[in-house]
Amino acid sequence: MTYRIGVDVGGSFTDFAVFDTGTEKISTLKVFSRPDAPGEEILAALDIFSVRDGIEPSEVSYFTHGTTVGVNTVIQRNGHDIALFTTKNFEDVLQVARLKIPEIHNLYSVRPEPLISRDRVFGIEERMLATGEILKAPNEEDVERAVRAALEAGSKGIVLAFLHSYRNPANENAVKAMIERLAPQLPVVSSAATWPIIREYERTITAVISGYVQPRVANYLDRFEQVLRERGVACPLLITKTNGGVMGIDQARAECVQMILSGTASGVIGAGYLAKASGFDRIMSLDIGGTSADVAVIVDGEAQYGTGELIGDFQIHVPSVSVSSVGQGGGSVAWIDRLGVLHVGPESAGSTPGPVCYGRGGTKPTITDAMAAANLIGHMPLGYGAVNVDHTASKAALAPLAEELGIGVEDLAGNIVDISVSGMYAEVSALVSRFAIDPREFYLFAFGGAGAMLACFLAKELDMRGVVVPPTPGVVSAYGGLIADLKNDFIRTVYCEVSDEALADLCATFDVLETEARDWLETQGYRGRNSIRLSADMRYLGQSFEIETPVEAAWFREGDAALVRRAFHREHNRLYGHADEEAGVQMISLRLVISGTTPKPPLNPIAVATDPAKPRFHVEGWFSGRSWVTGVYHRADLAAGHRLRGPAIVAQDDTTTVVPPAFDVLVDRFGNLVITKTEF
Amino acid sequence: MAIDRRNLKVLANFCSAAADAMAFTLMRTAHSAFVKETEDFSCQIVTREGLAFANPRQFGAPWYSGIDYAPLLEAFEDYEEGDICITNDPYSGFVATHSPDIHIWKPVFFEREIACFVVGHIHNTDVGGAVPASLSRSLSEIEQEGLRIPPTKLVSKGEMNRFVLDVIRANVRLPAQNLGDLQAQIASVNVGERKIQEIIRRFGFETFIAGVAQILDYAEAQTRNILARVPDGDYFFADYADEDSVGGKPCRIALTLKISGDEVVLDYTGSDPQLGSSLNMPTGGRERHPLVMVGLTYVLYTLDNSLLLNAGTLRPARAILPEGSVVNCSRPAAVGMRSLTCAMTQIVTVGAFAQVLPDLMPAASPGGNAIMNIKTTSRNGRPVMASIGPVGGGGGGTPFGDGSDGAGGATGFLRNTPIEISEAEVPIRFLRYGLEPDTGAPGRYRGGLSAIMEFEISAPETIITARNRNRSIMPAWGVNGAHAGSISRFLRNPGRSDEVSLGNTDVVHCDPGDVIRVVGPGAGGYGDPLSRPTDKVLKDVRRGAVSAASAERDYGVVIRAGRVEEEATATIRSGRRPAVPEVITHGVERRAFEAIWNLERYDLLTAFLASQPVGWRYFLKHRIFEAVEKVTRDRPPVANEMRMLFEEMRIRYALT
Secondary structure: OOEEEEEEEOOOEEEEEEEEOOOOEEEEEEEEOOOOOOOHHHHHHHHHHHHHHOOOHHHEEEEEEEEOHHHHHHHOOOOOOOEEEEEOOOOOHHHHOOOOOOOOOOOOOOOOOOOOOHHHEEEEOOEEOOOOOEEEOOOHHHHHHHHHHHHHOOOOOEEEEOOOOOOOOHHHHHHHHHHHHHOOOOOEEEHHHHOOOOOHHHHHHHHHHHHHHHHHHHHHHHHHHHHHHHOOOOOOEEEEOOOOOEEEHHHHHHOHHHHOOHHHHHHHHHHHHHHHHOOOOEEEEEEEOOOOEEEEEEEOOEEOEEOOEEEOOEEEOOOEEOOEEEEOHHHEEEEEOOOOOEEEEEEEOOOOOOOHHHOOOOOOOEHHHHHHHOOOOOOOOEHHHOEOOOHHHHHHHHHHHHHHHOOOHHHHHHHHHHHHHHHHHHHHHHHHHHHOOOHHHOEEEEEOOOHHHHHHHHHHHHOOOEEEEOOOHHHHHHHHHHHOOEEEEEEEEEEEEOOHHHHHHHHHHHHHHHHHHHHHHHHOOOOOOEEEEEEEEEEEOOOOOOEEEEEOHHHHHOOOHHHHHHHHHHHHHHHHOOOOOOOOEEEEEEEEEEEEOOOOOOOOOOOEOOOOOOOOEEEEEEEOOEEEEEEEEEHHHOOEOOEEEOOEEEEEOOEEEEEOOOEEEEEOOOOOEEEEEOOO | OOOOOOOHHHHHHHHHHHHHHHHHHHHHHOOOHHHHHHOOEEEEEEOOOOEEEEOOOOOOOOOOOOOEOHHHHOOOOOOOOOOEEEEOOOOOOOOOOOOOEEEEEEEEEEOOEEEEEEEEEEEOOOOOOOOOOOOOOOOOEHHHHOOOOOOEEEEEOOEEOHHHHHHHHHHOOOHHHHHHHHHHHHHHHHHHHHHHHHHHHHHOHHHHHHHHHHHHHHHHHHHHHHHHOOOOEEEEEEEEEOOOOOOOOOEEEEEEEEEEOOEEEEEOOOOOEOOOOOOOOOOOOOOOOHHHHHHHHHHHHHHOOOOOOOHHHHOOEEEEOOOOEOOEOOOOEOOOOHHHHHHHHHHHHHHHHHHHOOOOOOOOOOOOOEEEEEEEEOOOOOEEEEEEEEEOOOOOOEOOEOOOOOOOHHHOOOOOOOHHHHHHHOOEEEEEEEEEOOOOOOOOEOOOOEEEEEEEEOOOOEEEEEEOOOOOOOOOOEEOOOOOOOOOEEEEOOOOOOOEEOOOOOEEEEOOOOEEEEEOOOOOOEOOHHHOOHHHHHHHHHOOOOOHHHHHHHHOOOEEOOEEOHHHHHHHHHHOOOOOOOOEEOOHHHHHHHHHOOHHHHHHHHHHHHOOOHHHHHHHHHHHHHHHHHOOOOOOOHHHHHHHHHHHHHHHOOOO
């Protein structure tokens, strides 16, 4: 008997998904996170598993873990002081960034303070040309001077980012070797080794973020590993990745940027898998927590990938699961401006102090308070008894605003929901235009603490097919980690025109990438089947943005560049609606993704309904300022085939699903709530 | 449900979403890379009367949020469902402001009634004319600036007017690009139309129309609220662009800001006569022309970040734009480079507000970001043309912090080109790119540092252009006792025996081995530099933003071996308390110029030129400048001297 465990450590709660390989059943657990003593939450959970389910640590055969420690280090800017070595005379790369200021209408606007201050940036006398030819190799004396200065400035690590190192990393490698001799205690992160893309700022900031969070992340992972080993968990430990895959803990310690979006990405992967396994091929995942609301587009179980995901004030440029922020979550604060106009957000009460109705010190009325004041949440304990909803407090918090507007509290609650949802609508609609998709073909897949509370309202505005609420919306991220594949990305900048003459070199580059990829999978201890995907970043000559286009190795081996160009024209046409068959095509880089498949547990069907669903009781719920007799159901009472008619409230341990009037709910065979507009 | 203050944000959010959808569609389907790189386009939804009420929130040129399409909408008596109209002619309605900007507009019908219009423009890379890309400072007539399409129905009841396409094809250098971009514009307005129809279905026609009026009223009320807090009075400010033509005289932009209650008048009287170069702004004298309101929009938004930007925002404002002046030129004046002049109107607006709100306005961001372009040949003889990015000054120091480095304030919206991309595309080698120390003018909050770019040319007959460069003659100003900025520099072969200072030249021919260095103009500082905390000065010195010499000279902070010498610093600082400072600090170059060309002289000149025909003014301005330069000593009182000069002119040119 063995168990596979996926864990997601969030700011407030840590979620577990446990797969019993014998019974093929999944069970879940939620405990409080312990930011004060990381690792304690894991121990607490292992104790519960042992007592509750009889699972012993030695029986754990697979363990994945997602964490926000990396992204929080950047947001809170509490990483260690590190130094940056650049090509001499190009030291201002972090300050200049891409020049544009964040708020173009605001005369006070400045770019965010760099993570490495300019007095810890040192120019090295070296120069690589765009061709990869070394114009000037670094010399030991110069490097020694810089290392000494970096140490004097108290640096705890060094990031190397030299011009054109994507093309030839020789100078970065040479300096790295010198530093290892001169100051072996300093961790060194090289930009070419982190992610060798052209564009100096993008490559540098990616390496800087990796280096900046590294000491803290490594420390955290050491502690995590130690705790598990002491308790007798002997299996390899895996960490969920920014790219939606998993990797071994040693790689996570060294290449931190690969795990920086760990938790967010695995939520999307979990949503994608659960949706697909339940038969939904087009979804948008909606993950709403206390401070954030995130949406990702998932087609056929596959998330969209991109680069440039935001980490605090900065973007990282490694391949990432593409997730867009659409709001500030359940803690968004409602307020009235000087002219008497009602607004919601962007201020958020977050999870601390949180909404007023949670009674944990919050004083400002939030969207969650509006839902409580409308009597739509808080009829059964939330968050594993951790919070109870105080309806009176939420009404009292809304009362001053209602008075100012001269309306009832319940009316106001409806307005707050409408404004908040219209804000999310605007963000999602931008996403829809960017990806050129039609929301009418998509379901909204709601998870996170507050996703199911607001999903129907949003789906209605977007005219979507419906809403799906999985059986345990709180553990979707943990689930994602459990089923994610081992996965790594490889890239080489090639910068050439796509012509028959260029193909021989490109073939050779592919071979190198493939060897690297297979070696990687082997070092992960994986012996099963793998899949390799190739793509190329291409553009028309003169364009400045590339499109990642799937390609096949055979096209290169057969020596027919026209096939590669045609693939690009097709992709360009698919995305932009036009292509220019006559224009020259430039290839900026070649990419390869390797994955080793992880077994996917089947979904557990739930019991089939024999009687109609019965609400536990009825309450007076308010929708758009109108009162409705609203049935409150317990999720555990619902069986496959049950149908409910809105308005209804479905309460469960980790969330409340609010079903407005004119929506119908069907409980499918896996226990998902499938909510669609009532057909009249 | 009617729209009121409880749900105004709901309708506003929906309308912004529709404008966003238009912008994304345009960006996604545009053919020219230029659109994606520079985001020089606009998308709006305007009322049946032409007033913009929804703009994209993140994309597009920042100048057009309050645009009024009325002159174009009125060009046609009737609209039918499926019509799309087009124009790029600045002199037909003054909505398009130079020929590369092709505007289109489409009525949105709902149950056979017009609900609003969806509109927008793209800056096309080329629309024909005398020079590639259609823009050059040296052009003097609109006819040289390429094809002009007067307001025309491009699509009539869904049917494309092929003749318009043929005309474009016959007149431009890269027709496929223009026509491709036009398709993207059409796709964009079509998406906007569909989105608005969805919104009307949700809210109802009457509610939508009334709600849109409330969105405009709300923005107007916000602006009035801001203006009401600004003390009443007239506040004058002027500034100068380097040259009014190649090798010409300074070009003055003057503004009297008249605040009264919750309204403002921007009186541009005193600005130079229209020019024989392409720096003119075609506003048609329209009271709320977007080009003369950009600075006001920035100031209002800076004072209140919750301000909704639309045509309502500008309702409490009105501009006075004298006919035949650089801010309201008459045909056939060329207008291609009006953005340089527009940047100056933004600067004088901030300067005028600084007179009354010195505790809230930042110092001058210098403007004049040089757009560096290179035309050269690769090793295999292939011609290469590329933009290698903007090089300008930083943002002015603000009342709350240092200005932004490398670019900021009103000109902070451009992105740079990565050095690695430029070196991969163009056979040049960069020797330096970054920030130049000591270029941020000293202040309690200093100006942002200027960008510096230096590169070596490797092919003969290479041409470097530095379009829009400015501030090589008079620097940006400081506020509340801070220093003024430094002038921009443009050098060939710096530090060598063949070093040449290129002044305000914007086109340079180079050969292999030549090195070009550009340093952006310095941004002004804010507040007395002697009051800057010593630890911040020390930090600047450690970070290389300020030299130890400047720390001592300008900030009175003595730094030795990386430490502040407290005693020496205290001695210097206490011994140097300046008198109560003026609100504005000008640089020596400007003070020298204004010693001759003071307010009185300019007022006399303005009055004299205004009495002469438009076509004569620019010519007469030059003759008078030359005559004033000749008077070296024994100057009579200004009024007498100018009267004599005007008399001479009248006689010599038989003027009235």
